[in-house]
Amino acid sequence: MVYDIFSDSGVLDFFKIEERKIMAFIAAVCSHYHRNPYHNFCHVVYVLHTTYMMLMRSQVSKSLNRVDQLVLLIAALCHDVDHDGKTMSVTGLLVIRVQAT
Numbered sequence: 001m002v003y004d005i006f007s008d009s010g011v012l013d014f015f016k017i018e019e020r021k022i023m024a025f026i027a028a029v030c031s032h033y034h035r036n037p038y039h040n041f042c043h044v045v046y047v048l049h050t051t052y053m054m055l056m057r058s059q060v061s062k063s064l065n066r067v068d069q070l071v072l073l074i075a076a077l078c079h080d081v082d083h084d085g086k087t088m089s090v091t092g093l094l095v096i097r098v099q100a101t
């Protein structure tokens, strides 16, 4: 499914990214996800799919160039890499900053 999203989005053809290279990248990213109850690779596939659907079904894609689209998909795929599943560090930082102001 992850490969299909990258392929269907057109970024692989546009950047001439070979299938074996994107598959190796996806496998490498997957290997850095832990078996957490939530922040695991299944969650990331869901986020990637949602991102892809928003990209393809909305007007967003018209305002993003191909680099932006590739970065968006990679960010969705990698956003929880090595997450320990115990904390929401980004959310925690936001809460701390809001409370400090």
Ligand SMILES: [Zn+2]
Pocket: 039, 043, 047, 079, 080
């Ligand atoms: Zn996440």
